[in-house]
Amino acid sequence: xxxxxxxxxxxxxxxxxxxxxxxxxxxxxxxxxxxxxxxxxxxxxxxxxxxxxxxxxxxxxxxxxxxxxxxxxxxxxxxxxxxxxxxxxxxxxxxxxxxxxxxxxxxxxxxxxxxxxxxxxxxxxxxxxxxxxxxxxxxxxxxxxxxxxxxxxxxxxxxxxxxxxxxxxxxxxxxxxxxxxxxxxxxxxxxxxxxxxxxxxxxxxxxxxxxxxxxxxxxxxxxxx
Amino acid sequence: xxxxxxxxxxxxxxxxxxxxxxxxxxxxxxxxxxxxxxxxxxxxxxxxxxxxxxxxxxxxxxxxxxxxxxxxxxxxxxxxxxxxxxxxxxxxxxxxxxxxxxxxxxxxxxxxxxxxxxxxxxxxxxxxxxxxxxxxxxxxxxxxxxxxxxxxxxxxxxxxxxxxxxxxxxxxxxxxxxxxxxxxxxxxxxxxxxxxxxxxxxxxxxxxxxxxxxxxxxxxxxxxxxxxxxxxxxxxxxxxxxxxxxxxxxxxxxxxxxxxxxxxxxxxxxxxxxxxxxxxxxxxxxxxxxxxxxxxxxxxxxxxxxxxxxxxxxxxxxxxxxxxxxxxxxxxxxxxxxxxxxxxxxxxxxxxxxxxxxxxxxxxxxxxxxxxxxxxxxxxxxxxxxxxxxxxxxxxxxxxxxxxxxxxxxxxxxxxxxxxxxxxxxxxxxxxxxxxxxxxxxxxxxxxxxxxxxxxxxxxxxxxxxxxxxxxxxx
Numbered sequence: 267x268x269x270x271x272x273x274x275x276x277x278x279x280x281x282x283x284x285x286x287x288x289x290x291x292x293x294x295x296x297x298x299x300x301x302x303x304x305x306x307x308x309x310x311x312x313x314x315x316x317x318x319x320x321x322x323x324x325x326x327x328x329x330x331x332x333x334x335x336x337x338x339x340x341x342x343x344x345x346x347x348x349x350x351x352x353x354x355x356x357x358x359x360x361x362x363x364x365x366x367x368x369x370x371x372x373x374x375x376x377x378x379x380x381x382x383x384x385x386x387x388x389x390x391x392x393x394x395x396x397x398x399x400x401x402x403x404x405x406x407x408x409x410x411x412x413x414x415x416x417x418x419x420x421x422x423x424x425x426x427x428x429x430x431x432x433x434x435x436x437x438x439x440x441x442x443x444x445x446x447x448x449x450x451x452x453x454x455x456x457x458x459x460x461x462x463x464x465x466x467x468x469x470x471x472x473x474x475x476x477x478x479x480x481x482x483x484x485x486x487x488x489x490x491x
Numbered sequence: 492x493x494x495x496x497x498x499x500x501x502x503x504x505x506x507x508x509x510x511x512x513x514x515x516x517x518x519x520x521x522x523x524x525x526x527x528x529x530x531x532x533x534x535x536x537x538x539x540x541x542x543x544x545x546x547x548x549x550x551x552x553x554x555x556x557x558x559x560x561x562x563x564x565x566x567x568x569x570x571x572x573x574x575x576x577x578x579x580x581x582x583x584x585x586x587x588x589x590x591x592x593x594x595x596x597x598x599x600x601x602x603x604x605x606x607x608x609x610x611x612x613x614x615x616x617x618x619x620x621x622x623x624x625x626x627x628x629x630x631x632x633x634x635x636x637x638x639x640x641x642x643x644x645x646x647x648x649x650x651x652x653x654x655x656x657x658x659x660x661x662x663x664x665x666x667x668x669x670x671x672x673x674x675x676x677x678x679x680x681x682x683x684x685x686x687x688x689x690x691x692x693x694x695x696x697x698x699x700x701x702x703x704x705x706x707x708x709x710x711x712x713x714x715x716x717x718x719x720x721x722x723x724x725x726x727x728x729x730x731x732x733x734x735x736x737x738x739x740x741x742x743x744x745x746x747x748x749x750x751x752x753x754x755x756x757x758x759x760x761x762x763x764x765x766x767x768x769x770x771x772x773x774x775x776x777x778x779x780x781x782x783x784x785x786x787x788x789x790x791x792x793x794x795x796x797x798x799x800x801x802x803x804x805x806x807x808x809x810x811x812x813x814x815x816x817x818x819x820x821x822x823x824x825x826x827x828x829x830x831x832x833x834x835x836x837x838x839x840x841x842x843x844x845x846x847x848x849x850x851x852x853x854x855x856x857x858x859x860x861x862x863x864x865x866x867x868x869x870x871x872x873x874x875x876x877x878x879x880x881x882x883x884x885x886x887x888x889x890x891x892x893x894x895x896x897x898x899x900x901x902x903x904x905x906x907x908x909x910x911x912x913x914x915x916x917x918x919x920x921x922x923x924x925x926x927x928x929x930x931x932x933x934x935x936x937x938x939x940x941x942x943x944x945x946x947x948x949x950x951x952x953x954x955x956x957x958x959x960x961x962x963x964x965x966x
Contacts, residue, residue: 349789349792350792350793350796351848352805369781369782369785371778371782422820448817448821450821450848450851450852450855451848452848452852452855453786454821454822454855454858454859455856455859455863455924455925455929456822456825456858456859456862456863457825458821458822458824458825461824461825461828462821462824464828465824484775484778
């Protein structure tokens, strides 16, 4: 996958580029807004990672707005030290697909990149049915079945499972779950997410022996066969 | 001289822009105008009255002479005039009857005054009687038999009165002017005094003395109101500045602890780790410490931002109960998991205007605390009530009272007083995770909505009470 990375801080840039290269992606690195803008416009990338604040007059939001004005719909992930909710909203309003606040862990960044790319592909064909292994959910009737057996889920548990299914095979962080399932933009001190995931496991994994929801250490969860 | 004039004009213009001078001038002008109106009335009421009385008596005289002429004829009129002149004790009557050929017939004037040309008009002129020459008010009449009659009254008495009055009024004018100038000056001084006290205080504050306040003297309602408003503004600025000071102090002191911890761990690992596993463990631990540090920074920034009131732009109508149920739904699994029970009493719905996400964060913080400090099998009670405004009927919107009670160790009164300070952690809480920023954030959010946060003892446990006016969005 071809990724454009526009970030002026060398340490952060190397850190991200190295991690992404190791994950098998092809990373174009740029350290200023002007070059970033011309590359983003002239070449095709599957995802653009933009630092919000860049030296040289052309900042991340400017690049993003220019891209969107030209009808370029490449997924854009903003990186920023401005961690506030309002800043996040401003970034998303300008057309960004996701927003990661600095400092961030690489697993968080990678999980979000994967989710973005996946979403971009899925949007082409809307799905009414998701399947992972012998687990399947029907998005219209809200029914859940595993190995042909019906499972009753609370509405919130269903949305949690749906989120995990949509990101099957990818790491999903706790913050992503809070944002995606509960729409909360703060981190509770209590391990509320862990408890909810553990309840979900009780229903969809425990009776069937073979677990589908896996805990990824220091990162989050992954639904996988 | 040429350059002097514009300079003088500029100075005068500059002085006119002074509000105190404008007030003083307005006062003076108002005073003089009312005095002039008053004095004109006095003049009209005295001198004018005399004149009108004279004219009335002349007219009455003419009537009686005309009727005598009709009854007794020409000789009767001459007799009447002579009789009137004989009976004139005050010696102020003026009569003259002349024939159509201007020959003297009767009266105390020797000849017809040249100025009096037309009959039926009032004249004020000098007339020469037998022995005296005086000002008189006269009117001429054409008799039906062709004679001409002049009737008048000597005005010397009136002119004396008029002179006296004019003199008196002139002096009054002088006095009024002096009083107006003096009053204006006093007004100006008073205004200057009041304004000077404001500007002196604000100057002191500008130079950094934030303890200064404007005096509320209780003499002047409006000025006291202004002083009160300015003082309130200063209080708020002081609070904000204290907040900033506290944050910088916190950054200097409290953030050092986790930084030190992370640094020590890394140094220890670098020097003493015997295996890659140990090294990894130390690095993971350091990352966790740094993440904790990031959370602290974010929370501090958030509190500061909320306290500055910047987030009021995100206010929108929402149902508080729905928001609360949402948070309960997030936490009920954990509560159940830890063997706790949650009891809640709340109305069906509670529409209000505010920042829903902020309120949910505040509620989440309170749940975090209640869960953290609850012993096993304890109960957490949450109630929401709507009560009328506290002071008198209809003084504002209804209030929402939300309480969360746990059965944990509670807090000592001293700790309660300090619990909303940033980084404060009660002695019993030292061994639990947290940074001492939860309640300060809740307090900031509640205050953003115009409410207050109160802690009290639940025996056992702690009762957190939030009291907020239910905003309907109209300010």
